[in-house]
Amino acid sequence: RIDTAEDRNRFKSMLEDLGIPQPESGIAKSKKEAKKVAERIGYPLLVRPSYVLGGRAMEIVHDEQELERFIEEAVRVSPDHPILIDEFLEGATEIDVDAVADGDNVFIGAIMEHIEEAGVHSGDSACVIPPQSIGVEELEQTRRYVENIGRRLKVVGFLNIQMAVKNGKVYVLEANPRSSRTIPYVSKAVGTQLAKIAAKLMIGHSLKGLGYLKSPLPKHVAVKEVVLPFDKLPGVDPVLGPEMKSTGEVMGIDSDFSRAFYKAELAAGNCLPEDGSDGTVFLSVRDQDKLELLPLSKKLSELGLDLIATPGTADYLRSHGLMVESVKKVSEGNPNIIDKIREGRKVSLIINTPSSGKQPRRDGYEIRRIAVDLKIPYMTTIQAAKAAAQSIGISGGRISISPLNRRQEDRVKNHFKT
Numbered sequence: 321r322i323d324t325a326e327d328r329n330r331f332k333s334m335l336e337d338l339g340i341p342q343p344e345s346g347i348a349k350s351k352k353e354a355k356k357v358a359e360r361i362g363y364p365l366l367v368r369p370s371y372v373l374g375g376r377a378m379e380i381v382h383d384e385q386e387l388e389r390f391i392e393e394a395v396r397v398s399p400d401h402p403i404l405i406d407e408f409l410e411g412a413t414e415i416d417v418d419a420v421a422d423g424d425n426v427f428i429g430a431i432m433e434h435i436e437e438a439g440v441h442s443g444d445s446a447c448v449i450p451p452q453s454i455g456v457e458e459l460e461q462t463r464r465y466v467e468n469i470g471r472r473l474k475v476v477g478f479l480n481i482q483m484a485v486k487n488g489k490v491y492v493l494e495a496n497p498r499s500s501r502t503i504p505y506v507s508k509a510v511g512t513q514l515a516k517i518a519a520k521l522m523i524g525h526s527l528k529g530l531g532y533l534k535s536p537l538p539k540h541v542a543v544k545e546v547v548l549p550f551d552k553l554p555g556v557d558p559v560l561g562p563e564m565k566s567t568g569e570v571m572g573i574d575s576d577f578s579r580a581f582y583k584a585e586l587a588a589g590n591c592l593p594e595d596g597s598d599g600t601v602f603l604s605v606r607d608q609d610k611l612e613l614l615p616l617s618k619k620l621s622e623l624g625l626d627l628i629a630t631p632g633t634a635d636y637l638r639s640h641g642l643m644v645e646s647v648k649k650v651s652e653g654n655p656n657i658i659d660k661i662r663e664g665r666k667v668s669l670i671i672n673t674p675s676s677g678k679q680p681r682r683d684g685y686e687i688r689r690i691a692v693d694l695k696i697p698y699m700t701t702i703q704a705a706k707a708a709a710q711s712i713g714i715s716g717g718r719i720s721i722s723p724l725n726r727r728q729e730d731r732v733k734n735h736f737k738t
Contacts, residue, residue: 322497324473325473325494325495325496325497328345328347328404331494331495332345334469334472334473335469335492338465338468338469338472340465340468340469340492341489341490341491341492342491342492342493343406343407343408343409343484343491343493344360344361344406344407345361345404345405345406345407346360346361346404346405347402347403347404347405348402348403348405349402351388351391354367354387354391354403354405355384355387357405358384358387358405361405361406361407362407363381363382363383364380364381364382364408364410365380365381365387365405365406365407365408366378366379366380366405366406366407366408366439366562367379367380367381367387367390367403367404367405367406368403368404368562369401369403369404378441378561378562378563379561379562379563380408380439380561380562390403391403408438408439409438409484409486409491410438410439411437411438411486412437412438412484412485412486412491413433413434413437413438413453413454413484413485413486414433414434414436414437414438414440414442414445414482414483414484414493415431415432415433415434415451415454415462415482415483415484415485416431416432416434416442416447416480416481416482416483416500416502417430417431417432417462417466417480417481417482417483418430418432418478418479418480418500418502418503418506418514419466419470419478419479419480419481420477420478420479420514420517420518420521420527420532421470421471421475421476421477421479421521421527422476422521422525422526422527423471423474423475423476424471424526425526425527425528425533426466426467426470426471426475426479426527427517427527427532427533427535428463428466428467428535429503429506429507429510429512429514429535429536430449430450430506430509430510430535430536431449431450431451431454431459431462431463432447432448432449432451432502432506432544433447433448433449433450433451433452433453433454434446434447435447435448435543435581435703435704435707436560436701436703436704437701437702437703438484439561439562440560440561440562440701441560441561441562441563441564441565442482443501443546443564443566444546444548444560444564444565444566445546445560446543446544446545446546446581446584446704446707447502447543447544448541448542448543448544448577448580448581449506449509449510449538449541449542450537450538450541452541452577454485455488457488458485458488458490461490462483462485462490463535465481465483465490465492466479466481469481469492469495473495473497475497476521476522477497477498477499477518477521477522478497478498478499478500478503478514478518479495479496479497480495480496480498480499480500480502481494481495481496482494482495482496499515499518501569502544503515505542505544505569505571508542508571509538509542509544509571509573510536510538511536511538512532512536517530517532540573540574540575540580540722541573541574541575541576541577541579541580542571542572542573542580543571543572543573543577543580543581543583543584544569544570544571544584545569545570545571545572545581545584545585545587545588545590546566546568546569546588547566547567547568547569547570547588547589548565548566548567549565549566549567550565550692551692551693551695554693555689557685557688557689558688558689558691558692558698558700559674559685559688559700560700560701570584570587570588571584571587572584572585572586572587573722574720575720577707577710578710578711579711579720581707581708581710581711582711585697585708585711589695590697591697592668592669592697592708592711592712593623593625593668593669593712593713594712594713599625599626599666599667599668599669600625600626600627600628600665600666600667600668601620601625601626601627601628601667601668601669601670601671602628602629602647602657602661602667602669602670602671602672602687603617603627603628603629603630603633603634603637603644603671603672604629604630604633604649604657604671604672604673604687605633605671605672605673605702606673606674607632609673609702610633610636612702612706613633613636613637613671613702613705614636614637614640616671616702616705616706616709617637617642617644618642619709620709620712621642621643623709623712623713625668625669625712626645627642627643627644627645628644628645628646628647628657628660628665628667629644629645629646629647630646630647630648630649630657631646631648631649631652634646634647647660650686650687657687658686658687658690661690661694661696662690667696668696668697669696669697669698669699669708669712670687670688670691670696670697670698670699671698671699671702671705672687672688672691672698672699672700673700673701673702674700688700
């Protein structure tokens with residue numbers, strides 16, 4: 321079962337037999353083979369060495385030039401060291417599923433929706449239980465795929481499956497017949513001790529005998545946020561991507577998403593602005609993000625926050641009726657955004673999505689680095705920025721609290737064994 325899940329060709333054949341969609345993929349043992357696979361699949365692509373830990377050396381490439389650079393600089397390609405090439409589902413929503421199985425039945429602990437866009441390593445992405453934007457049909461597809469994979473692999477114990485949803489279609493990215501880093505988060509969020517259940521299954525118990533056939537449905541919302549080490553690593557770019565960088569995680573629980581997200585950010589050390597008197601938001605995003613930035617910027621403005629932006633972003637927002645102060649990019653001379661922040665301009669939140677090209681990457685690095693150095697909350701994806709905008713304005717007095725024994729009572733009422 322482990323070999324079937326880990327061997328790409330066997331796993332691909334299994335999914336095809338089960339009728340489960342997956343992204344197009346290929347394996348290349350030379351630069352020539354890599355170009356042929358890329359031509360067949362089409363860009364953008366997710367490329368990585370055949371054996372990786374924590375997403376090490378994984379990259380998203382958008383054209384042949386970037387693919388060649390990856391092969392020449394990042395990895396050594398040979399028959400003994402092939403690279404894996406996958407279709408990158410741009411704009412997809414990633415989901416993680418943690419489950420336990422007894423070889424016949426599968427108990428889904430939780431379906432987690434990633435807040436960051438596809439392309440950010442699952443270990444670096446904030447995620448939420450239950451999913452907030454995935455439709456009922458897609459969730460039902462997800463459950464069915466997890467159950468079918470668990471039964472086919474004859475999993476006894478843990479099962480983690482990573483998936484993506486795009487245009488109403490659910491794709492399976494990979495299946496891991498083992499525990500995942502999200503097990504503690506899921507167990508706390510849904511009030512079910514998945515590690516204890518898995519251990520009992522592995523010594524011969526059944527899900528039916530233990531009473532775990534119906535998945536838990538918590539009444540609250542739980543958000544997991546990561547803790548990143550960049551304040552301890554001077555000079556490192558804090559942008560998120562396919563390579564995992566986080567060193568810990570925290571969780572916020574409340575009755576709705578915005579409050580749960582606010583608590584999670586607070587616990588992670590990202591103190592979001594509380595209201596319009598709390599300063600300024602700096603915006604600098606790549607062209608493809610500007611359409612989604614518009615409603616987000618309107619919300620921030622309605623909350624009373626001042627907006628400043630680099631010239632291109634500022635011009636776009638002003639053309640749609642927003643009041644935005646323009647400030648020079650780092651590469652455009654002085655005074656630029658870095659100067660203004662250092663001179664005491666109170667910036668309470670930075671939203672900066674990375675752009676391609678040597679100079680834009682350098683500008684973005686300078687902005688993200690000062691955010692870390694001065695402990696300014698920053699978002700490097702539009703999805704995370706949207707979540708932050710929903711939570712801005714929530715003050716401590718409006719955050720609900722609940723005693724831990726209330727969750728214990730809920731578990732008993734729902735007939736979940738402890």
